[in-house]
Amino acid sequence: MIDTETLLQLFTETRYHTEALCKPLEIEDYVVQPVVDVSPPKWHLGHTTWFFEEFILKHHKPNYILFDEDFAFVFNSYYESLGKRVIRSDRGNLSRPGVTKVYDYRHYVTNEMKEFLASEISEEVEEILNIGIHHEKQHQELLMTDIKYILGNNPLLPKYNNDFTEHSVEKITQQWLPFKEGVYEIGHTEGSFCYDNELGHHKTYIQDFEISNRLVTNAEFIEFIDAGGYTDFNHWHADGWEWVKLENQVQPMYWHSIEGEWHYYTFQGLQKIDPKAPLCHVSYYEAFAYAQWKGCRLPTEFEWEIAQQHFDWGSRWEWTESSYLPYPGYTKAPGAIGEYNGKFMVNQKVLRGGSVVTAPKHTRPTYRNFFQPNLRWQYTGIRLAR
Template sequence: MISTDTLLDFFIETREQTELICEPLEIEDFVVQPIIDVSPPKWHLGHTTWFFEEFILKEFDKSYNVFNDDFSFVFNSYYETVGKRVIRADRGNLSRPSVKKVYDYRHYVTNAMSNLLNLNQNKELRQILEIGIHHEKQHQELLLTDIKYILGNNPLLPKYSDLFKEYRLDYKEPKWISLNEGIYEIGHNSTDFSFDNELGRHKVYLHNYAISNNLVTNAEYLEFIKSDGYKRFDIWHAQGWDWVQQNNIIAPLYWHQIDGVWYNYSLNGLTEIDLAAPVTHISYYEAFAYAQYKGCRLPTEFEWEAVQERFNWGQRWEWTESAYLPYPNYKKADGALGEYNGKFMVNQKVLRGCSVATPTKHARHTYRNFFQTDLRWQYTGIRLAK
């Protein structure tokens, strides 16, 4: 547990970074919600503020006056324990409260939090504060990917900013890295922050396996497309094949073929595909099919973590073959914060690593992200194993 003074600085830094992400936006961008999985930027600004108001200020500051009684209903995400909320699909209908009012709300809560932290040294408060800070960092990543989806589905494909670079990663001479069969320890094992789904460090037995030192590139994935990878039912799960057929999927998200040339939309605008860059915005279905096409497979999350302790990997969220399940001795927290991870441990695949949108001081090799198998608006990529 870091000190209260350091946590206060961390809190302020995190709050400022969220607003910095929103600076390039036009006012009209703040309320758009193209699909249910994407939340409007204004909602992210409000929800990350509500978290501190609901779980810290209302609990630990008896003199605190709630900013607006309606905001818990508007900005609660999925916490059944807390009460009623706007359904997720309706977040884009919130033309009110105004963007200005939401920023007023943020500053009101940030100031109240700063005052409280200057007075209160309560250990429980510090623990919840640290969760809240990392919760906001999670939303910073979601905010960037949601902004990309909003602008990437605008017919004009507008540029977000030149400051955010979806950079090319260092590509190494391709090779397979082998690990011998044996017992490996998995899970978080330090006093640094982690989410509860990383806890329950335990031993797993792994058979001999090999894992690629590189992520699959755009050039390699383009070969898959040109080899009719999206037309070969034999390399897809049945559910994945249905998804391809029903949604007419022919390429990764944000790929556009114009006059026979493949382009990619990024937050810097529309450009020709960088063939050497890692392919991204891939569903689990696509990652699995590509691995089948190459005569390989996806690594389990345990295989990924056992290697990651030796190498600094994970610059795209990487699909694994592991279902999102609790570790041994996992126990949900009491109350509303117990809804944070455990309730989602069904019908989802684990992703490991981080992404170009992951904020600083948030990534670690035991981090377990998770999404449904058809989703691809995050910066998801492919690493092969065999």
């Protein structure tokens, strides 16, 4: 077990960090929901608070009094076993509770948790607490990408702040890193925290492959655009080609062609594209098409995990060719916690690594992120394999 004082410090740091991410916002920014995949910042603040109230305080703190009996309906996300909830697409209609009351809710639950954690806790509670802390860290990343979508679709393209750096450059020459065929071990083995979808540890056979030591850059993707990449069906999956036509896709998300030059929206507002920076905000469909155009492919998640110690990662979530499926021996946890990962193992692709908005102390080489292949509001990039 981790000592309670260490857990309390991690919990407190995590709670404060979420609120710090919201400090640059105007009050009106907290309620906006431009599309179904983007939740209002106010909802993130409430949902991450509800998680601790619902899974820990309500069942394990003696004489705990709910802050508001309606908040479980408002801030439950997708837990069918925990009752009715606001439809996901309606989160932006929640003008009430107001931002002030949501912050009151956060502070109430944070203080109740700190009081609860002043005493020893059981292994069962420790496990749930760890999940809750990392659940909030996941939402910190979602919060940042949702804020970017909200501001990036505002006609004025306003700044979030002047300090956040999204587009650091990998100053290395591309090389192909070779790996021999053989049996490799995959999955989490250490005693540290991981999600259940990183278990069980297992062996898998891999053919010879090579993987790039760096991510695809903006300049390289511009070559794909200039070569007619978005107009040639030969590069695309059938579903991807339908997506291109139906959505009229011609460039990555947040890109704007202005007087013949490429710009993109960043947290510092609209800027000229840095050609040497790693590409981001592309879908799996675009990643696959680019790889096909280059005569390459995307790595599988297993190839990525085998190779990751030989290159830098963490500035972009990296699309893989792997479908999001359970590892051998995977079993869902009982109750609502079992809804956390397992029920999403269909029609999604695995991403590996992390991004510039991934929370501190959160990602690891075995971490499995997952999204539908058309989504790209996360900091998603491309690493090639062959």
